[in-house]
Amino acid sequence: MAEAAPITVAALYRFARFDDPAAPKGPLLALCTAEEVKGTLLLAREGINGTIAGSAEGIASVLDFICTLPGCADLDVKFSTALAMPFGRMKVRIKREIVTMGEPGIDPAASAGTYVRPQDWNALITDPDTIVIDTRNTYEVAIGTFPGAINPETCSFREFPGWFRRERERLLGTGRAPKVAMFCTGGIRCEKSTAFLKAEGVEEVYHLQGGILRYLEQVPPAQSLWQGECFVFDERVALGPELTLGTSAPCRACGRAVAAREVCACEAGKVQ
Numbered sequence: 410m411a412e413a414a415p416i417t418v419a420a421l422y423r424f425a426r427f428d429d430p431a432a433p434k435g436p437l438l439a440l441c442t443a444e445e446v447k448g449t450l451l452l453a454r455e456g457i458n459g460t461i462a463g464s465a466e467g468i469a470s471v472l473d474f475i476c477t478l479p480g481c482a483d484l485d486v487k488f489s490t491a492l493a494m495p496f497g498r499m500k501v502r503i504k505r506e507i508v509t510m511g512e513p514g515i516d517p518a519a520s521a522g523t524y525v526r527p528q529d530w531n532a533l534i535t536d537p538d539t540i541v542i543d544t545r546n547t548y549e550v551a552i553g554t555f556p557g558a559i560n561p562e563t564c565s566f567r568e569f570p571g572w573f574r575r576e577r578e579r580l581l582g583t584g585r586a587p588k589v590a591m592f593c594t595g596g597i598r599c600e601k602s603t604a605f606l607k608a609e610g611v612e613e614v615y616h617l618q619g620g621i622l623r624y625l626e627q628v629p630p631a632q633s634l635w636q637g638e639c640f641v642f643d644e645r646v647a648l649g650p651e652l653t654l655g656t657s658a659p660c661r662a663c664g665r666a667v668a669a670r671e672v673c674a675c676e677a678g679k680v681q
Contacts, residue, residue: 415490415491415492416462416463416464416490416491416492416493416494416495417462417463417464417465417467417468417488417490418460418461418462418488418489418490418491418495418643418645419460419461419462419468419471419472419486419487419488420459420460420486420487420489420594420595420622420641421457421458421459421460421461421472421475421484421485421486421487422456422457422458422459422484422485422507422508422595422596422597423456423457423458423475423480423481423483423484423485424455424456424507424516424517424518424521424600424601425455425456425457425478425479425480425481425518426454426455426456426479426480426518427452427453427454427455427456427457427478427479427480428454428479430452430453430454430503431452431503433452433478434452434501434503436474437450437452437471437474437475437501438499438501440470440471440474441461441463441467441471441499441501442499444463444464444466444467444468444470444471445463445464445467446461446462446463446464446467446468446471446499447461447462447463447494447496447497447498447499448460448461448462448496448499448500448643449461449496449499449500449501449502450500450501450502451502451503451504451507452501452502452503452504452507453503453504453505453506453507455506455507455516455517455518456480456481456507456518457475457478457481457484457507458507458508458597460496460641460642460643461496461499462491462494462495462496462643463494472484472486480518485595485596485618485619487595487619487620487622487623487626488626489622489626489648489652490652491643491644491645491654492654493644495643495644495645496643496644507597508566508597508598508601509565509566509567510566510567510569510570510601510605511567511570512570512605512608514608515601515604515605515608516604517600517601517603517604520604520607520608521600521601521603521604521607521616522589522591522600522603522604522606522607522614522615522616523603523614523615523616524615524616524618525590525615525616525617525618526618527617527618527619527623527624527626527627527628528627528628530590530592530617530624530628530634531628531632531634533588533590533615534555534557534558534590534634535634536588538587538588539587539588539589539590539615540559540580540581540587540588540589540590541555541557541558541559541590541591541592542558542559542561542580542589542590542591542592542602543555543558543559543560543561543591543592543593544561544566544569544591544592544593544598544599544602545593545594545598545640546563546564546565546566547560547562547563547564548640549594549640552637552638552639552640552647552655552657553621553635553636553637553638553639553640553647554635554636554637555592555634555635555636556634556636558592559580561573561576566598569598569602569605570605573605573606573609574609577609581611586611586612586613587613588613588614588615589606589611589613589614589615590615590616590617591603591606591614591615591616591617592616592617592620592621592624593617593620593621594620594621594622594639594640594641594642595619595620595621595622595623596616596617596618596619596620596623597620599616599617599620600616602616603615603616621635621639622639622641622648622652625639625648625649625650625651625652626651626652630650630651633650635650638655638656638657639655640657646658
């Protein structure tokens, strides 16, 4: 008996200007339902964001539709696989932002920083004139990051602007500003962060194109600088080199990812 084909997982986003973000909601939900695709898609005036899973054919149909939306022809998609469906249902939601920063006037579609291909990322982050910032949350950083990356120790992306404003002088100094390189899981948070830093007057700002997921996919393990695993927001929990299933598991107490053989911080005080 032939084995079932693995589930295709597509993490996607695009900063684009949607005058009426509610318009695609019904057609998207209907198409996903018809194609037995599950996951979450967020629509806002600034674009689309989400992760969906299903058959390769079903995912292709949904992506083809999304690419017809205004400004989405160059949709950024990261593909991976799962042995079982990682989502329980399909949700299409209308939001104020596709990734919540809470800073009015930030427009990544018009003013994001410079993309850096995964193949060029190592050279940038090992340059002594570059500071590297991990724009993800503390519980994500805990199971993996790039060496030397600054952890803002945020609990949500909304905290990032306040953190940067408090730490700006320490990070950038008072002389010639260093280059700033930022990264996140799939590219959306670091792309929006570059637009924020540019609005704050920082000129040399870079971000990892496609995020950690594309880096793990395209950079061979022997050349990779990534340390640990990459947290993902579905039942797989974490991915490793070449997007293989990681070994991290959710903490039974708080649900956050815990690396193999480690104790979650929320439980550490209980261990004798």
